[in-house]
Each structure stands twice: as structure tokens, then as C-alpha cells.
């Protein structure tokens with residue numbers, strides 16, 4: 001999977017938040033978007049995730065796959081541009097401004113979510129609940145969870161969805177030291193082959209990202 005941004009820009013009213021963003025982001029890599037409060041990190045991530053329309057420029061999503069081999073011949077890897085609808089099936093998102101369904105229990109919520117985005121193969125809901133250490137609370141409505149427990153649920157929803165792209169906005173919000181360790185183990189166990197983008201000002205959240213860029217680089221107009 002590859003995401004290409006070409007001259008991407010976003011403005012609210014007359015104010016350009018970023019402009020001239022040209023980047024290629026590829027699967028198997030982790031990227032961090034940093035920058036001061038209000039600089040446009042979330043706005044850029046939301047545009048990449050298709051939740052927000054750009055004011056100018058474009059975003060393309062390209063998947064690569066190897067069609068099944070014919071006879072003994074090895075087939076070439078084929079690249080295919082995806083339409084927006086198709087691309088969004090490959091994206092999962094975790095962010096403070098995205099809500100979980102508070103009226104559901106954790107088990108019900110994961111069952112519900114699975115109908116729209118399949119889970120990583122070989123993962124049962126029971127196993128996911130165990131992975132995030134919430135076995136004792138699995139039958140409790142999410143509305144009664146602490147903020148750190150809710151954050152674990154949001155991380156699980158994003159990381160255990162079978163998507164090539166994982167977008168994480170402030171992924172360690174409300175997590176304690178154990179929760180932060182859990183986040184890092186989920187990233188290293190389940191995100192190696194995927195395209196991960198983390199929006200953050202806290203190096204602890206993006207320590208594993210090979211490429212770090214600041215949204216302030218895209219403020220020159």
C-alpha cells in the first residue's frame with residue numbers, strides 16, 4: 001500500500017493550515033507528524049484518512065498485489081490505484097475525537113465493529129480482549145470504563161482491524177505506564193508490515209517511527 005500526497009493544502013476560511021504537502025508514504029514504514037498545538041497535525045491526518053476534504057491538491061492510494069502464479073511462472077507485483085471508497089476499507093483510525101459506542105459492552109462493540117471492518121485473521125474477540133487486558137470488564141458497558149480503558153478499546157479497534165493503513169492521533173492519551181507499554185507491544189507485534197502514521201508531540205508515542213516530519217514545514221506559503 002502506498003499513499004501519495006501531491007501539493008495537498010487545507011484552509012479554513014482564509015487561513016491556510018498547510019500547503020504544498022507532497023509526500024509518499026509506503027507500507028512497512030512508520031511516520032510521525034509533529035508540530036505545536038493548533039499547527040495542523042490532526043487536520044492533515046484526517047485528510048489522509050479521508051475524513052476531511054483538501055482545499056487543493058490530491059491524495060492517491062495505491063495497493064500492490066501479486067496475482068496468483070500461473071503454472072510455475074512467478075507473476076509480477078501489480079499496482080492498482082484505489083478509489084476513495086475502496087481506499088477507506090484499508091484504513092483504520094484511532095483518535096481522541098472519535099467516539100466508541102458507550103451503550104455497548106466491549107464484546108458487543110468489537111462484534112459490531114467487525115461487521116464493517118474485518119479483524120486481523122486468527123484473532124477472536126476473546127483474544128483481543130485478553131491482549132488489551134480488559135477481560136474483567138468485557139461484559140461491562142463502555143460508558144463505565146475509565147478514560148485509559150476507553151483508550152485501550154480505541155487502540156484495539158484500530159490495530160486489530162485488518163487494514164493496511166493505521167492512523168493514530170495522540171495514541172497514548174490517558175494511558176498509564178502499563179498502557180503505554182501495551183501500545184508499544186501492539187505496534188511491534190501487529191504493525192510491522194503496515195503503513196502507520198502517528199500524530200503527536202510526545203516522542204514516547206512515536207519513538208518507533210523511522211520518519212518524523214513537522215507540519216510547520218508545510219506552512220511556507
Ligand SMILES: Nc1ncnc2c1ncn2[C@@H]1O[C@H](COP(=O)(O)OP(=O)(O)OP(=O)(O)O)[C@@H](O)[C@H]1O
Nearest residue numbers: 012013017035036037038039040041042043044201
Ligand atoms: N472545522 C474547523 N474550522 C475552522 N478551523 C479549524 C477547524 N478544524 C481545525 N481548525 C483549525 O485548524 C488548525 C489546526 O488544528 P489541528 O487540530 O489540526 O491542530 P493540531 O496540530 O492537531 O493541534 P493539537 O496539538 O492541539 O492537537 C487550528 O488553528 C484549528 O483551530
